[in-house]
Amino acid sequence: xxxxxxxxxxxxxxxxxxxxxxxxxxxxxxxxxxxxxxxxxxxxxxxxxxxxxxxxxxxxxxxxxxxxxxxxxxxxxxxxxxxxxxxxxxxxxxxxxxxxxxxxxxxxxxxxxxxxxxxxxxxxxxxxxxxxxxxxxxxxxxxxxxxxxxxxxxxxxxxxxxxxxxxxxxxxxxxxxxxxxxxxxxxxxxxxxxxxxxxxxxxxxxxxxxxxxxxxxxxxxxxxxxxxxxxxxxxxxxxxxxxxxxxxxxxxxxxxxxxxxxxxxxxxxxxxxxxx
Amino acid sequence: xxxxxxxxxxxxxxxxxxxxxxxxxxxxxxxxxxxxxxxxxxxxxxxxxxxxxxxxxxxxxxxxxxxxxxxxxxxxxxxxxxxxxxxxxxxxxxxxxxxxxxxxxxxxxxxxxxxxxxxxxxxxxxxxxxxxxxxxxxxxxxxxxxxxxxxxxxxxxxxxxxxxxxxxxxxxxxxxxxxxxxxxxxxxxxxxxxxxxxxxxxxxxxxxxxxxxxxxxxxxxxxxxxxxxxxxxxxxxxxxxxxxxxxxxxxxxxxxxxxxxxxxxxxxxxxxxxxxxxxxxxxxxxxxxxxxxxxxxxxxxxxxxxxxxxxxxxxxxxxxxxxxxxxxxxxxxxxxxxxxxxxxxxxxxxxxxxxxxxxxxxxxxxxxxxxxxxxxxxxxxxxxxxxxxxxxxxxxxxxx
Numbered sequence: 109x110x111x112x113x114x115x116x117x118x119x120x121x122x123x124x125x126x127x128x129x130x131x132x133x134x135x136x137x138x139x140x141x142x143x144x145x146x147x148x149x150x151x152x153x154x155x156x157x158x159x160x161x162x163x164x165x166x167x168x169x170x171x172x173x174x175x176x177x178x179x180x181x182x183x184x185x186x187x188x189x190x191x192x193x194x195x196x197x198x199x200x201x202x203x204x205x206x207x208x209x210x211x212x213x214x215x216x217x218x219x220x221x222x223x224x225x226x227x228x229x230x231x232x233x234x235x236x237x238x239x240x241x242x243x244x245x246x247x248x249x250x251x252x253x254x255x256x257x258x259x260x261x262x263x264x265x266x267x268x269x270x271x272x273x274x275x276x277x278x279x280x281x282x283x284x285x286x287x288x289x290x291x292x293x294x295x296x297x298x299x300x301x302x303x304x305x306x307x308x309x310x311x312x313x314x315x316x317x318x319x320x321x322x323x324x325x326x327x328x329x330x331x332x333x334x335x336x337x338x339x340x341x342x343x344x345x346x347x348x349x350x351x352x353x354x355x356x357x358x359x360x361x362x363x364x365x366x367x368x369x370x371x372x373x374x375x376x377x378x379x380x381x382x383x384x
Numbered sequence: 385x386x387x388x389x390x391x392x393x394x395x396x397x398x399x400x401x402x403x404x405x406x407x408x409x410x411x412x413x414x415x416x417x418x419x420x421x422x423x424x425x426x427x428x429x430x431x432x433x434x435x436x437x438x439x440x441x442x443x444x445x446x447x448x449x450x451x452x453x454x455x456x457x458x459x460x461x462x463x464x465x466x467x468x469x470x471x472x473x474x475x476x477x478x479x480x481x482x483x484x485x486x487x488x489x490x491x492x493x494x495x496x497x498x499x500x501x502x503x504x505x506x507x508x509x510x511x512x513x514x515x516x517x518x519x520x521x522x523x524x525x526x527x528x529x530x531x532x533x534x535x536x537x538x539x540x541x542x543x544x545x546x547x548x549x550x551x552x553x554x555x556x557x558x559x560x561x562x563x564x565x566x567x568x569x570x571x572x573x574x575x576x577x578x579x580x581x582x583x584x585x586x587x588x589x590x591x592x593x594x595x596x597x598x599x600x601x602x603x604x605x606x607x608x609x610x611x612x613x614x615x616x617x618x619x620x621x622x623x624x625x626x627x628x629x630x631x632x633x634x635x636x637x638x639x640x641x642x643x644x645x646x647x648x649x650x651x652x653x654x655x656x657x658x659x660x661x662x663x664x665x666x667x668x669x670x671x672x673x674x675x676x677x678x679x680x681x682x683x684x685x686x687x688x689x690x691x692x693x694x695x696x697x698x699x700x701x702x703x704x705x706x707x708x709x710x711x712x713x714x715x716x717x718x719x720x721x722x723x724x725x726x727x728x729x730x731x732x733x734x735x736x737x738x739x740x741x742x743x744x745x746x747x748x749x750x751x752x753x754x755x756x757x758x759x760x761x762x763x764x765x766x767x768x769x770x771x772x773x774x775x776x777x778x779x780x781x782x783x784x
Contacts (some may be wrong), residue, residue, distance in 0.1 A: 116488050116522045118453055118672075159456045159670040160663050165687070185688030345687045347661045347674075350519035353679070354658030355685060360711040365518060 117157035120157055120202035121146075125195050126177050131263045134184045135228055136193060137169065139177040140201055147206075148172045150213070151341055151369045154205035155349040156180060161191035165346045165364070168206060169233035171239055178203075181231035194265050202283065207349040208368045209314060211236055215337060216247040220305035223252045224296055224324045226267050226316025230254060230263050232341050241274050247311075251277040251303050255296035255320070258282055259289045277304060297323050300331060308332040314340040325372045338372035387581050389591035390598050391564070396501075396571070402587050403496050410445060410452050411498040422497065433499055433566075433640065434683045437524065437726055438540045441654035442500050446511060446527050447676075449651070452489040453523060453661070454672040480723045489671070490526040498534045502625035503545070503722040505535050505560045506552035507654035513716050514657060532579055535563040539609045544725030546615040546738055552722040554613075555606045565602050572602040583674040615738055623709045626671050631744060633698065636705075641699040642733035649736060650678035655708070655720045657699060658684070661706065680704055 123140040130136050131345035148154075148168050157163035164186075170179035184193045195201060213236075221240065225233050234293040235250075240247045252271065256262045259282050272278045279299050281292040293300065297320070300307065312333060314324045325338050351365035359378040361367065400409060404425075411431040413423050420438040422445065425431055440449075480680035481696035508528075538545070540552035547553030556563060561580035565572040573591060575581040584591060594602075600738065625631050650656040660677035663670055677684060680700050708720030 116490070117519050119486065119524070131747070159672070160665055162663050163661060164670075183688075186636065189688060343687065345685050347659065347677075350521075352515065352519070352521050352657070353660065353674075353680060355660075357679075357711075359706070360714045 117204070117307060120155070120163075120204040122200050122202055123178065125199045125201055126137055127197055127199055128195060130180070132261045134261075135263055135375060136179045136182060138182060138192070138195070138201070140180065140203070141177050142203065145175070146172075146178065148178075148208040149206075150239055151211035151232055152206035152208045153205045153232075153349070154178075154180070155207065155346070156182075156188075157191070157202045158188065158191050158195075159202065163347070164188045165207075165343075165349055167341070167368070169231045169234050171235040171242070181228065181234070183228045205296045205349065207364055208375070209366070211339060211341070211369050213239065213246065215339070216240070216311045217245070218248065219337075220248040220310040221250045222303055222305065222307065222310050222312045222328075223250065224314040224320075225252065225254045226317070226320040227256055227261065228263060229314075229316030231315075233313060234264060234267075237271060237276065241271065241276070248275065249305050249307060250275070250278065253279050253281075253296045253299045253303070255281045255283070255316070258284050259286045259291075270334070279303075295323070296320065297327050300327065311337045312339065314338070325375070329372060331332065335372040335376060340370060340372070340375070341368045342370060343368065386585070388576040389575075389584060390594050391571040391573050393569055393571065394739050395590045399590050400425075400428050400431075400498065400589060402590075403498075403583070404516075407494040407496040409496050409498060410442075422499075424500070428638035431499060433536055434458050434540070437501060437544075437646045437724055437729070438682060439729065440728060441724065441726060442497050442504050442508070442533075443507065443511065443654045445497055445531055446493060446508065446524055447515075447657060447659070450673055450675045451491075451523060452671050452673045452777050455487045455489055455669050456672075457485050457487065457669045475568045488522075490523050492526050494528055494530045495527075496532045496534065500533045500535050501724065502535050502537055502556045503547040503562070503565070503724040505533055505556060506547070506550075506718075507722045507724075508533070509559050510655060510712070510716050510718050510720075511657065515590050532583060533561045535560045537563060537565040537606070537609070539566055539605055541609065541613050542725055544728040544738070545613060545723060546617040546722035546725065548610060549616055549618045550719060550721070551724045554577055554609045567590070567601045567605060570598075572598060582676055588702050588712035615725075617723070617741050619709060619737075619740055619741060622744045623713065623719075625744055626706070626710060633702070635744075636698050636702040639705075639735050640696075640701040641784065642735045643697060645682070645697065645734065647678040647680055648730035648732070650680060651676055654722060654724055654726075655712070663716050678709070701735075705737075712772060 121142050121144060123142040125138060125140050127139040128136050129139070150171065151167070152168040153165050166180045166182055168178065169181040170176065172178070182189050184190050192201065203337045220271070223233050223237060237250065240250050254262070254268070262280065266287065267277045279292070279302055281294055281296055281299060282289060285293050307328065308331070310333065312328050314321055321340050325340060329335055329340050331375045338353055342363050346356050346364050347353035349364050351362040356363035361378065403409060409425045410422050411425045411436060412420055412433065413425065413430055414432055415421050420435045422438050422442050464700065512528065515521040535556065541554050555565065558576045561575065561577045562584065563574045563576070572594060573584060575584050639772070650658070656678065658677045658679055659674040661672060661674045663672050681699070682695065712718065712720030721737050728738050745762070
């Protein structure tokens with residue numbers, strides 16, 4: 109969305125909620141239609157709000173480009189996301205954006221891609237996979253390594269079957285298997301040997317819990333993937349999304365305006381990222 | 385012709401009355417509790433110009449402690465905004481379709497802030513870069529456009545001031561709207577911005593052009609002011625020491641051990657800009673407002689689900705100093721400190737910028753403690769250099 113210089117960046121647009129699709133007990137996919145068309149790209153995020161509850165940064169889960177609805181994958185985690193989960197089709201939600209840099213899409217041209225996701229970390233990576241599916245020349249083989257705590261917490265599970273049919277290697281793993289689970293058990297970072305691509309020549313896009321991101325980046329680097337091709341997207345508490353409120357500053361950078369997508373090289377050069 | 389004039393002190397009151405016709409006049413006043421605060425001036429004779437620095441800094445007129453941003457009017461709600469905030473809960477949020485109209489509450493009042501210190505104007509120059517580059521902050525921009533600042537050069541710097549080591553005072557060569565230098569019975573007036581020049585020229589009959597004697601007197605006054613600084617602190621050397629890796633985490637550990645996490649330094653600092661945003665429900669609508677926040681608070685970075693990326697106080701304290709000493713110069717071209725000395729006045733743990741800069745150099749801080757109060761003389765430098773017995777075995781905390 110282009111904003112003119114004089115416009116108020118904090119002013120949200122209203123969007124109609126078209127559909128709320130439960131994905132897991134705590135996570136739903138919200139299909140919304142903003143009052144004006146908005147262009148965005150994979151890896152960017154919106155400040156989503158409900159008046160009276162507040163605003164939160166939510167990464168965009170749809171690919172965009174067409175006239176389809178905007179999709180937001182939201183886990184019930186706090187006050188605002190709890191309130192968002194009370195919405196039904198026909199309600200109004202407010203959003204402003206998109207913000208952030210988004211994923212570097214040119215990086216994967218001519219290379220195999222490994223997408224590593226944990227839990228709801230699938231949300232920002234879903235448009236990336238959709239983009240690779242729609243643009244066959246954009247990447248070589250695409251492998252998705254996805255880990256969740258329990259089988260019922262796997263998001264977009266049915267959709268993943270469709271991705272598999274369209275040529276994506278989908279490898280699923282859970283921490284705690286349930287009855288009937290025939291897939292793998294354990295951490296996603298134990299799945300490197302099942303990847304059919306040469307990791308040293310591939311590109312990795314990673315999103316998930318902080319510990320998973322750290323472990324995955326470190327291991328891929330050890331396996332010989334160059335640090336500038338290990339890409340992740342970070343999350344932080346944000347109040348503005350436009351580099352003013354200070355909540356997400358990490359060293360001289362702001363995760364909202366300089367990120368949220370960073371390469372391992374950038375992260376390693378600033379020890380301020382991934383503290384705690 | 386240079387934009388320099390002489391204003392007879394007898395004309396000051398009349399000049400301010402003229403200025404007040406166009407704008408709200410704000411100046412340093414002594415309130416009931418004997419605090420120095422910038423407030424709307426009702427009686428011009430109540431302005432006091434010979435007092436120490438105001439608390440907080442005049443940044444509150446560009447970034448107020450509480451600033452309404454947007455308001456959503458709910459159809460059918462009672463009209464009129466009553467400032468009666470109610471606790472917000474998920475159930476209190478507005479649902480339903482096309483809930484109402486949203487209004488921009490940006491303040492556009494024309495204001496003149498009189499008696500600002502040069503250090504605070506130096507801070508505003510960095511705030512301008514911060515708020516107006518990249519995404520423009522419309523609330524700051526509106527206030528900035530409508531605010532004229534009249535600076536008074538500091539002939540009598542406070543014992544806590546150290547702008548002289550940073551080039552942010554006590555007298556500026558440019559970057560202000562209007563700067564007055566007190567020459568005893570008259571002011572040496574300089575205007576640097578277009579609005580400043582226009583404002584002086586609008587009442588040009590009050591001013592005369594300066595002569596050689598006026599220039600000489602101003603030179604003398606500035607020279608004498610510069611000689612009065614008790615603190616000679618450069619932030620280049622702390623910055624250099626940090627960048628050279630000479631300041632280890634055990635130093636920050638001991639600084640953090642003295643931090644009360646009161647946020648006083650941040651609120652008084654003319655260059656601290658962090659804010660939080662909150663929704664409040666009123667009769668007839670919901671207001672979205674921002675208010676001052678600080679990275680020294682544990683909950684500042686709390687994420688959904690309760691994750692606290694900066695749980696250790698040491699990391700937060702260190703981050704604040706890194707932001708001011710390392711990242712501010714790297715991104716905006718100047719230190720995140722103008723040497724106003726307000727954190728020295730405020731900090732109960734005596735770990736203000738001046739104390740830290742001095743402690744880093746391993747200098748004795750008796751001079752610094754002597755000016756912050758008549759109480760016990762605490763050798764801060766000594767406390768910070770000497771590790772506590774129980775800490776020595778612990779080793780520095782890593783950053784992960």
